[in-house]
Amino acid sequence: MSPVDLLDLDSSLSEEERQIRAVVRQVVDDRVRPYVAGWYESGQVPARELAREFGKLGLLGMHLTGYGCAGSSAVAYGLACLELEAGDSGVRSLVSVQGSLAMYAVWRYGSEEQKQHWLPAMAAGEAIGCFGLTEPDHGSDPASMATRARRDGDDWVLTGSKMWITNAPIAEVGVVWARTDDGVRGFVVPMDTSGVTAREIGRKMSLRASVTGEIALDDVRLPADALLPGAIGLKAPLSCLTEARHGIVWGALGAARDCLETALAYATTRTQFGRPLAGFQLTQAKLADLAVEWNKGYLLAVQLGRLADAGRLRPAQVSVGKLNNVREALAIARQCRTILGANGVSGDYPVMRHANNLESVLTYEGTSEIHQLVIGQQLTGISAFT
Ligand SMILES: Cc1cc2nc3c(=O)[nH]c(=O)nc-3n(C[C@H](O)[C@H](O)[C@H](O)COP(=O)(O)OP(=O)(O)OC[C@H]3O[C@@H](n4cnc5c(N)ncnc54)[C@H](O)[C@@H]3O)c2cc1C
Numbered sequence: 507m508s509p510v511d512l513l514d515l516d517s518s519l520s521e522e523e524r525q526i527r528a529v530v531r532q533v534v535d536d537r538v539r540p541y542v543a544g545w546y547e548s549g550q551v552p553a554r555e556l557a558r559e560f561g562k563l564g565l566l567g568m569h570l571t572g573y574g575c576a577g578s579s580a581v582a583y584g585l586a587c588l589e590l591e592a593g594d595s596g597v598r599s600l601v602s603v604q605g606s607l608a609m610y611a612v613w614r615y616g617s618e619e620q621k622q623h624w625l626p627a628m629a630a631g632e633a634i635g636c637f638g639l640t641e642p643d644h645g646s647d648p649a650s651m652a653t654r655a656r657r658d659g660d661d662w663v664l665t666g667s668k669m670w671i672t673n674a675p676i677a678e679v680g681v682v683w684a685r686t687d688d689g690v691r692g693f694v695v696p697m698d699t700s701g702v703t704a705r706e707i708g709r710k711m712s713l714r715a716s717v718t719g720e721i722a723l724d725d726v727r728l729p730a731d732a733l734l735p736g737a738i739g740l741k742a743p744l745s746c747l748t749e750a751r752h753g754i755v756w757g758a759l760g761a762a763r764d765c766l767e768t769a770l771a772y773a774t775t776r777t778q779f780g781r782p783l784a785g786f787q788l789t790q791a792k793l794a795d796l797a798v799e800w801n802k803g804y805l806l807a808v809q810l811g812r813l814a815d816a817g818r819l820r821p822a823q824v825s826v827g828k829l830n831n832v833r834e835a836l837a838i839a840r841q842c843r844t845i846l847g848a849n850g851v852s853g854d855y856p857v858m859r860h861a862n863n864l865e866s867v868l869t870y871e872g873t874s875e876i877h878q879l880v881i882g883q884q885l886t887g888i889s890a891f892t
Pocket of ligand 1 (some may be wrong): 603637638639640643644645646647669670671672673712713718866869870871872873874875876890891892
């Protein structure tokens with residue numbers, strides 16, 4: 507049990523959930539922790555190797571059923587996200603984008619042929635997927651997207667660009683959202699289709715152990731069966747985001763736990779003024795407040811996970827979790843950084859890396875402000891988005 511789990515929240519987990527968590531914790535200890543500082547520094551991550559390894563363990567699309575997916579509970583999936591993000595938010599992003607965005611879109615809205623063709627390969631980590639919604643000029647407001655898909659005979663022709671797309675430069679397939687005469691529709695786009703180019707975005711100061719790219723769509727001709735038949739309107743991509751946000755509610759707790767455990771270990775061994783840092787009341791006040799916030803975040807995640815497993819989780823509830831847990835995880839990471847003093851800014855410790863990563867997590871899948879507006883609308887019945 508982690509020393510941070512003050513409330514024995516682990517006891518609320520089933521045996522199976524604990525076992526899945528232990529397996530993911532082990533793979534993170536073996537395959538991520540020893541290397542991630544180097545990946546972060548170089549900006550190079552062996553995403554394909556990791557995807558295959560995660561695929562073997564059933565972590566890709568693990569909460570989906572059929573087509574080679576594990577069919578785990580939402581809580582088990584959340585715990586996997588937590589353990590992955592205790593390693594690095596970028597590594598968790600690889601799994602989230604694959605399973606909750608790209609695979610989920612095909613699983614929920616795809617034709618039987620699309621599912622048969624893509625899902626088993628994606629579950630195995632043999633095909634990497636990406637999810638293209640954000641554009642250079644349209645982020646929080648995807649309804650105003652400029653990417654267009656027009657019919658040409660039986661074919662579709664896509665034109666436009668997508669920005670900040672996780673996995674795009676290494677993906678075999680993209681789920682791309684575009685405006686049509688009938689509103690927003692989703693397309694399954696093999697990334698080697700003529701007219702598709704994916705350029706890696708450099709100079710990221712955050713999520714450096716994750717590949718992020720820009721997709722240019724230059725008169726990309728697709729057959730009629732590239733359309734996701736069930737995805738009609740913006741609510742389709744938004745439903746995928748709700749899936750992924752649930753993983754983030756848990757994942758952010760992983761990054762925060764790693765920071766807290768690091769700060770605790772550091773504070774008990776580092777001595778100043780003749781006593782360990784942990785012996786100072788001011789340090790204990792910090793640690794106590796941070797651990798209380800972490801436990802509140804865990805309670806929130808368990809409640810949302812149980813609602814998801816009961817089929818009753820609503821988007822505004824996920825917004826409560828995403829807003830709170832990422833905001834608090836970032837506050838925890840920043841405060842833990844102070845406990846490590848100068849070592850807190852060193853890549854030899856994971857804390858600053860987590861803090862920097864959480865800046866991206868705060869922004870993607872809906873910024874804090876957007877989740878405040880979702881919750882505000884739920885409370886008041888008034889939309890304040892525009
Ligand atoms: C590392 C990384 C990976 C990503 N991966 C993906 C991906 O795989 N697929 C994908 O589609 N996207 C991805 N994104 C994009 C991400 O989802 C967007 O960055 C996010 O939605 C915000 O859009 P924006 O950056 O254009 O900011 P903007 O929408 O321009 O917002 C800028 C600021 O204005 C605020 N703001 C905007 N509207 C309002 C309003 N109505 N009221 C109050 N404040 C407002 C925002 O909260 C924010 O603080 C990724 C981003 C990052 C950083």
